[in-house]
Amino acid sequence: MHPYAPRWNRHETMALSRSRAPRQVRPARPPEKGITLQATKAAQTRGRLLDATIRCLVKFGYANTTTPRVAEEAGLSRGAMMHHFENGMALLQATIVELHEKRLRAFRRAAENPEHEVTDLVDTYWKQLQKPAFIAFHELAVAARTDAELARILGPLQDEFRSKFNAQAEQLFPEWLEEPAHFHLAMGLSQTILEGMAISLHTGGLEQASVSPMLRHLEVQIRALMPQRKV
Amino acid sequence: MHPYAPRWNRHETMALSRSRAPRQVRPARPPEKGITLQATKAAQTRGRLLDATIRCLVKFGYANTTTPRVAEEAGLSRGAMMHHFENGMALLQATIVELHEKRLRAFRRAAENPEHEVTDLVDTYWKQLQKPAFIAFHELAVAARTDAELARILGPLQDEFRSKFNAQAEQLFPEWLEEPAHFHLAMGLSQTILEGMAISLHTGGLEQASVSPMLRHLEVQIRALMPQRKV
């Protein structure tokens, strides 16, 4: 139990910002109209803040990811940070979107690999899950269970990810649609086993030694669920 | 940080030094001479506090499980609560132990069922994972990733659970030890898939519809990994 419970989404952000008129100065996103003005340095700073947030989520967990800590991690003052994001929730929302896009990008990159071997795909997704992005994402997902504000942001993105995950697989193995039940089972198994292993590894519920056999077993299962290559 | 030293003797007394000065050192543990003293009411209150803590973990998550909230949930004053547990961490530790024992009890009860069908065991553990105890446990496990204090308490219990989990299975299917690799794989699969599904369900990463097929698939896999009944 922690000495304090920091959560920067206590207030309805919309309601607050709405009440003050002259506050609309900051554009929601850097002015793309003025082509490449040097102020795109701001975008760089924003990026540093997002990275710092992810790093904090990994290092300290969601509950201890506070605005002062993120600022320090980014090497900025808290004032500077509040200049780029009017409140903690805005920063968090931006981080979530960034995280989501990171996940999608990495996943797509994996699919572009000409080798469509099941082994490669499993390995690739597994490697993804080892990276900080997934840990951070899970921290957020757990927090969202009891945080309506977070859930509202995270929920749609999770649906989209699952959807794109499946779409990618369909595209790679179009003949799999002949057996949709098997297809969905394979997708569910893959996600559950791989993500479950990743989480259990970090939360101390699984031994490292068990990982490799399970990976291989999963590959075998997936192949068994695929439509067999006609002879 | 928290040197919870008994400072009963440390403080010079204040105005109400009505009684004699010599403060005898209080025995480390209250005299339990009278086996059934009415003060077992205290145990009852302690129990209520532990239950309230679990309920708070489920409802509000670890980060928002604060001492005032637990007290309110238990229908007690915060002062009363601090009387039974000197600080929040002590309460939490007691709750963790309670949670752990709950898990073990339920698991053992399942194993006592004379039917040792794989289906029953999988279903039983799955039902376990749906109960509040597991949600609370997972909240703690996630928090422990970034909280050394929690990890110190939780880590050993997790190891013990996994160990007893396996021991139980060994006892039920002694012939399985002929193939230890298969045995460990089956154990890992079971825990990872079932727990992974439970977590994903709560964190919005999985659809309810996928659960049942995966349960059935898991059962098939486990049977395939068991030493085949000799014909």
Added chain:
DNA sequence: AAAAAGACAATCATCCATGTCTTTTTTGCT
């Protein structure tokens, strides 16, 4: 009956995170 111990309640001082506001330092540009 007196005394000790226990259960419970109420209040205090402190800490830290948050959002807002104000001031200083860089800049980009005329």
Added chain:
DNA sequence: AGCAAAAAAGACATGGATGATTGTCTTTTT
């Protein structure tokens, strides 16, 4: 150069959570 806006830093007020202290009432124990 100079100047206004952006970027950065700092200061402030609020509020929740924590642990500690003190006080009251009840139940044992002697």
